[in-house]
Amino acid sequence: MDVFERLDRIEDFIVSSKHVPFSSSVMVNETELFELLDELRSALPEELKQARWMVKEKQELMEEARKEAERIREEAQQERQQLIAETEIIKQATADAERIVEEANARARQIRLEAEDYADERLANLEVTCYKLIEVIKRARERLQGPPEEEKSEFDLD
Numbered sequence: 001m002d003v004f005e006r007l008d009r010i011e012d013f014i015v016s017s018k019h020v021p022f023s024s025s026v027m028v029n030e031t032e033l034f035e036l037l038d039e040l041r042s043a044l045p046e047e048l049k050q051a052r053w054m055v056k057e058k059q060e061l062m063e064e065a066r067k068e069a070e071r072i073r074e075e076a077q078q079e080r081q082q083l084i085a086e087t088e089i090i091k092q093a094t095a096d097a098e099r100i101v102e103e104a105n106a107r108a109r110q111i112r113l114e115a116e117d118y119a120d121e122r123l124a125n126l127e128v129t130c131y132k133l134i135e136v137i138k139r140a141r142e143r144l145q146g147p148p149e150e151e152k153s154e155f156d157l158d
Helices: 003-015 030-043 046-085 087-145 149-155
Strands: none
Touching: 003 030, 003 087, 046 087
C-alpha cells in the first residue's frame, strides 16, 4: 500500500468518525489514528528520511568544523605565544599566527558553505517532492468531492 492509499485511509477514518453534536468536530479513536499515522510514516518516501539525515549530518559537520577551527585557533595562539617569547622573531611569529587563524577561518567558512550548499540542494529536491505530493493530494481530494453543482445541472432533464 503506498502513501496515497494510506492518506486515503486516514481521510476515510476521519470522515467516518462520529461527529460531536452541534459542532464541526469529530471524535476519533486515538489508538487507531496513531496506527494509521505510523503506517503512513513507514511508507514515506526515502527522500524525506534522507533529508532528515542530511540535516543531522549538516549539523554534525558544522560542529566538527567549529571544533576544528577552535583547535586550529588554539594551536595558532600557542604558537604565537611561543614565538613572541623569542624576541628575534616577534614580527614573523605575529604574521604566522595571523595567517594560520585566517586559513582556519577560511577553511571553516568553506566547510560551512559546502555543507549549507549540500543541505540546500537536498532540501530543494525534498521541496519539489513535497510539492508534487501536495498536488496529488489536492487532485485526489477534488476527485473525492465530485463535479461542481453546475455540471450536474447540465445533465438534468428537469
